[in-house]
Amino acid sequence: MIDNPRSSRIRAVTKLHKREARSGTGLFLLEGPQAIAEALTYRPELIVELYATPTALERNADIGQTAVDAGADVEFVTEHVMAALSDTVTPQGFVAVCHQFPTSIKDILRSTKEHDAPLLVAILEEVRDPGNAGTIIRAADAAGADGVILSGRSVDLYNPKVVRASTGSIFHIPIAVDVELETVLDRARSAGLRILAADIKGEDLLDVRGEGVLGAPTAWLFGNEARGLPAEKIALADRAVRVPIYGRAESMNLATAASVCLYESAFAHRSLG
Numbered sequence: 001m002i003d004n005p006r007s008s009r010i011r012a013v014t015k016l017h018k019r020e021a022r023s024g025t026g027l028f029l030l031e032g033p034q035a036i037a038e039a040l041t042y043r044p045e046l047i048v049e050l051y052a053t054p055t056a057l058e059r060n061a062d063i064g065q066t067a068v069d070a071g072a073d074v075e076f077v078t079e080h081v082m083a084a085l086s087d088t089v090t091p092q093g094f095v096a097v098c099h100q101f102p103t104s105i106k107d108i109l110r111s112t113k114e115h116d117a118p119l120l121v122a123i124l125e126e127v128r129d130p131g132n133a134g135t136i137i138r139a140a141d142a143a144g145a146d147g148v149i150l151s152g153r154s155v156d157l158y159n160p161k162v163v164r165a166s167t168g169s170i171f172h173i174p175i176a177v178d179v180e181l182e183t184v185l186d187r188a189r190s191a192g193l194r195i196l197a198a199d200i201k202g203e204d205l206l207d208v209r210g211e212g213v214l215g216a217p218t219a220w221l222f223g224n225e226a227r228g229l230p231a232e233k234i235a236l237a238d239r240a241v242r243v244p245i246y247g248r249a250e251s252m253n254l255a256t257a258a259s260v261c262l263y264e265s266a267f268a269h270r271s272l273g
Contacts, residue, residue, distance in 0.1 A: 001054075001076040001077065001078065002051075002075060002076070002077045002078070002081050003077070003078045003080070003081060004081070005080055005081045005083070005084035010077075010081055010084060010085065013029070013049070013051075013085055013095070013097055014084055014085060016028060016029045016097065017029065017087055017160060019156050019159070022100070022156065022158050026099060026100050027048065027097055027098065027099060027100065028097075028098055028100055028158035028160075028163065029085075029087065029095060029096070029097060029098075029160050029163070030047075030095070030096040030097075030098050030163055031086060031087060031088065031091075031092065031094065031095050031096075031160060031163070031164060032092045032094060032164060033056070033060045033063055033092055033093070033094050034167055034168055035163065035164065035166075035167060035168045036050070036063060036094045036096055037060075037062070037063055037066060037168070038167075038168025038169075038171045038172070039096060039098060039168070039171055040063070040066045040067055040070045040072060041066065041070075041171075042168075042171040042172060043101070043171045044070035044071070044072060046098045046099045046101055046171075047070075047072050047096050047097070047098055048096075048097045048098060048099060049075065049096065049097040050067060050072050050073065050074050050075065050094075050095075050096045050097075051074075051075050051076075051077050051081075051082070051085060051094070051095045051096070052064075052074050052075075052076060052077070052082075052093055052094050052095075053076070053077060053078065053079055053082050053093040054076055055079075055093060056082075056092065056093020056094055057074065057076075057093070059093070060093075060094075063094070079091075082095065087160040087161070087164075088164075100157075100158055102157070102175060102176060102177045102178075103147065103174035103175055103176050104176060105149060105176045105179060105183075105184060105187055106187075107147075107174060107176075108121060108146060108147030108149065108174045108176055109121070109147075109187055109188060109191040109193075110191075117191045117192030117193055117217045118146035118147065118191065118193065118217060119146060119217050119218070119265075119269050120140075120143065120144065120145040120146055120217070120218055120219075120220075120262065120265050120266060120269065121145060121146055121147050121148070121149065121188065121193060121218075121219040121220070122136060122137075122140045122145055122147075122148045122149070122219075122220050122222065122258065122262060123148075123149045123151070123181070123184055123185075123188070123219055123220065123221045123222065124136060124148065124149065124150045124151060124154045124222050125151045125153065125154065125181050125221060125222065125223050125224070125229065125233060126151065126153040126154055126223060126224040126227075127150070127154045127155060127222060127223070127224060127225065127254065128154065128155050128224060128225065129155065129225050129254070130155050130159045130160075130161035130162040130165060131161060131162075131165045131255070132165075132225055132253070132254045132255040132258075133150070133154065133155050133157070133159075133162045133165070134161065134162040134163065134164065134165020134166040134167075135165050135166075135255035135258075135259075136148070136222065136254075136255050136258045136259070136262075137162075137165075137166040137169050137170060137173065137175065138165065138166050138167055138169040139255065139258060139259040139262050139263075140169075140173060140262055141166075141169035141172045141173045142169075143259075143262040143263050143265070143266040144266055145173060145262060145266075146173075146174070147173060147174040147175065147176065148173060148174075148175045148176075149175070149176045149177075149179060149184050150175065150176070150177045150178070150179075151178075151179060151180065151181045151184065152177075152178045152179060152180065153181075154177075156177075157170070157175060157177045181233065181236070182236065185219075185221075185236050185237070188219040191217075192217050193217045193218060193219040194213070194216050194217065194218050194219070194238050194239075195218075195219050195221055195236070195237040195238045195239075196208075196213075196218055196219070196220050196221065196237060196238065196239055196240075196241050196261070197220075197221040197223075197229055197233070197234045197236075197237035197239070197240045197241070198220060198221065198222050198223070198229075198240075198241060198242070198243070198257060198258065198261055199223070199228055199229055199234055199240040199241070199242060200228060200242050200251070201240065201242065202234075202239070202240030202241040202242040203239060203240065203241055203242065204241075204242060204244050205241050205242065205243050205244060205260070205261070205264060206244065208239065208241050209264060209268070212268075213239070214264055214265050214267075214268035214269075215268040215269060215271070215272050218265050220258070220261050220262060220265065221233075221237055222254060222257075222258050222261075225254045241261070243257045243260050243261065
């Protein structure tokens with residue numbers, strides 16, 4: 001059991017809390033039993049090291065068995081060491097070091113046997129809050145989207161808070177990173193996708209739904225939490241759409257609005273069979 005949080009091995013892992021270390025090594029941290037279970041189930045080959053406290057493994061015996069089945073060794077650490085490894089105030093007893101695994105835009109926008117183009121893609125432009133980014137990834141996964149694309153001005157996909165907020169969805173859905181928005185939109189349009197920009201000044205989502213627009217292959221474009229999308233970026237989209245607010249709320253959280261938009265498209269696609 002590792003009991004020294006200042007050991008060279010543990011210090012190397014904790015450096016991955018910083019973006020520079022993640023970029024330099026091509027590694028990232030995964031934390032919590034749910035996320036670990038998803039990685040072991042769907043992408044076990046990505047796990048480089050897996051750390052757990054005896055207490056956490058006792059509470060989650062199924063993860064231990066899944067790790068054995070996946071050929072992943074569990075390294076026991078003390079609670080003190082886990083606190084050093086963890087990015088949270090209250091550690092959940094599991095941390096893994098994983099290989100990064102971004103997908104290319106080409107793979108996300110490729111045609112399939114069922115469709116000439118992907119049906120639903122989420123594009124994030126300058127989304128800086130890691131909780132929002134992770135939640136949008138989770139919502140896109142839940143809505144059955146074909147992929148998520150983060151521009152180079154958005155938060156690092158492998159930020160621990162993004163990974164945690166996605167609750168394992170990063171292992172389910174293709175995600176491309178560090179790309180220029182103009183390039184993404186050009187390629188999405190060439191792939192047959194209609195670009196809808198989510199914007200507070202756009203057309204009412206219900207009106208757009210009534211026109212049948214949402215049944216077409218769609219790429220939703222989401223902007224910065226505080227500033228939204230600048231006019232020149234909105235102009236690159238086919239239409240701007242807003243989620244209406246019927247109550248007294250001043251505004252809607254970006255991740256919540258994105259979830260509504262993605263699910264509206266998912267409903268429309270499925271209603272068409």
